[in-house]
Amino acid sequence: MKEENKAPKKGWQGIFRKKWFFPAVYLTIAALLLAAVVWYQNLDNQLPEAGDDQELGENYKPNPHDQDAAPVIDSQEVIKMPVAEQEQAEIVTKFYDYEASQEDQESALILHNNRYYQSTGVDIVYPNGEAFDVLASLSGSVMEVKEDPLLGNVVILSHENDVTTYYASLGEVSVKAGDEVKQGDVIGTAGQNIFGQNHGTHLHFEIRKADTVFNPEEFFNQPVSKLEDSKSEDVSEEQDTSSINSEEVDSENAENENVEEEKTTDSDKETEEKESGDEAKEDTSGDSSTDQDSAE
Numbered sequence: 001m002k003e004e005n006k007a008p009k010k011g012w013q014g015i016f017r018k019k020w021f022f023p024a025v026y027l028t029i030a031a032l033l034l035a036a037v038v039w040y041q042n043l044d045n046q047l048p049e050a051g052d053d054q055e056l057g058e059n060y061k062p063n064p065h066d067q068d069a070a071p072v073i074d075s076q077e078v079i080k081m082p083v084a085e086q087e088q089a090e091i092v093t094k095f096y097d098y099e100a101s102q103e104d105q106e107s108a109l110i111l112h113n114n115r116y117y118q119s120t121g122v123d124i125v126y127p128n129g130e131a132f133d134v135l136a137s138l139s140g141s142v143m144e145v146k147e148d149p150l151l152g153n154v155v156i157l158s159h160e161n162d163v164t165t166y167y168a169s170l171g172e173v174s175v176k177a178g179d180e181v182k183q184g185d186v187i188g189t190a191g192q193n194i195f196g197q198n199h200g201t202h203l204h205f206e207i208r209k210a211d212t213v214f215n216p217e218e219f220f221n222q223p224v225s226k227l228e229d230s231k232s233e234d235v236s237e238e239q240d241t242s243s244i245n246s247e248e249v250d251s252e253n254a255e256n257e258n259v260e261e262e263k264t265t266d267s268d269k270e271t272e273e274k275e276s277g278d279e280a281k282e283d284t285s286g287d288s289s290t291d292q293d294s295a296e
Helices: 002-016 021-045 102-106 224-229 246-295
Strands: 090-093 109-112 115-118 122-125 133-135 140-148 152-158 163-173 186-190 203-209 212-214
Touching: 140 163, 152 186, 203 224
Parallel strands: none
Antiparallel strands: 090 122, 109 115, 122 203, 133 186, 140 152, 152 163, 163 186, 163 203, 203 212
């Protein structure tokens, strides 16, 4: 019996004496500790899945970086044609582009008082010259509302990134300076003006960014960011149709008055010369008759 009891002890002692025993024990303990750490970290990083009925704490704040950021272009408005029914709208005066064809350049010239002006926008009409609502091409604020002798009622809207849109030849105006408008809001109705009287009821529309003017046709249904990457014309380098104002009207009237005064003066001078000539003839005839009488 004693020999049987001593056999297991000798067996365990033999295992303890093996060189691989203690390293194996250390590796096993290390593996267990590492597994516990990894499990604990994964437990802290777990978030409730969508649809779970777990209640979040009152101080929970979602991390904005957990969701994919929406593209910037999605937050930008697309430039719209300032009319409700684009299919019926017709552009009768184009934007003057120095690189356009001769035909397009000719259709972008405006004749007024025997002088041609380069169009800095587009003129839009409806079939049969019918009136139509004018809509805000972009969301923004009303910067100015004025009545121009040549351009008619004018509304100027200011937008982000120093962009402005001009609406001229308006009949009725539905907004006032300082109003906030959204894209598609009615700002007035198309009307008539002196500068584009050949087109009847129409809308003159322009797009600008700082001191540059852009071709509206190229940017309809395009995001506003396209304005920064496109070529444009400096307003100061061309004939600006929107700059024709009452001062020019007054100067033209003054020139016409001066011409009329000059004509009147010339005619008066001619009349005076004729009258003086007739008087001289009468004096001469009178003197000759007197000389004849004295001779007799």
